[in-house]
Amino acid sequence: MTAPEPTPAEPSSLVESLKNVVRFFQYQEPSHQGHSSKDKQPDFDPSEVFDLLKPERRQAVMDVLENVEKGPISVSTLAEEVAAIEYNCPPTELGSQQRKRVYIALCQVHLPRLAEAQIVSYDDNQKLVDEGPRFSELRRVYSILTDALTEKQ
Template identity: 45%
Template sequence: MPEDSADADTSTALPDGGLSKGEIFDVLRNQRRRYVLQYLKRKGEPVELGDLATRVASWEYRTPCEEVSSEQRKRVYTTLQQTHLPRMAEAQIIDYDSDSGLIEPTARTQDLSIYLEIVPGSELPWREYYLSLGAVSTALCAAIWGGVYPFTLLPDVAWATLIALTLTVSASVHIYYERNMRLGDLEVPSELDFE
């Protein structure tokens, strides 16, 4: 029996040797692994396992790094060392030298950003906003073209300028929010709301 094409897409490696969506989501389904990527992206340089464990523990226990207990740190350190970092290194998402305890991002780390971008649940998705903006602009143009009052009070060029400015401001705000909501750009992961 042939595989469902949706299943095939998530289980087959990509032609360029990259990870399939299934592999990506398998690696990223664990919160500690996402925290590792968050920290690596923020630092932008190799990090030591001890520092990483302290930061991840602080996020998990929602406490400042200075207040993480040695037991909390050790618990996180051990699972990172034995489970999570080797799994991420196997997927070539990070380079992990178990002898030195250094972890650094790879080219694939950046490729995962699209899967980790933050989409707050309370916000209108941008695609819906732009669709609505397009619909309103189209209706406005139809009303102007049809000579509907009060849209005839302003010249056509004023309406065209208003539509262009609305689109430009919307795109600028979208870019601003998108840049500020990427993985690693926030001080703490989006799942946390302390500090």
């Protein structure tokens, strides 16, 4: 006996959100010189977005930078805020080892990768971080994805 064919249902909000992500990658500003929008390549390709957003620590960096006053913040402050998110506690309850683990990972792995992709501006000498030129683009995709996933819960 074969299973009955599934009937089409209303598209879920997750499906709609994923369609928005697809549209994000397809949308191009029309050129002022009469070229079609297909002439310009997207700033991000999907695999780059997922590579950048896969580590939860990078997602936490995005959240912290989105919610701080404009301007650079110290890596130590960023590490403390990210650690508080990871350990689900106020920054005052963090141990020094918890802060140190996050600080080292940010300096050695995550901030250089985000800086390479121009998501953040990272001054390794002064240990300062700020939103980079592509921050808002990645933040938009991240918001679409998180909104879709949290709606289901």
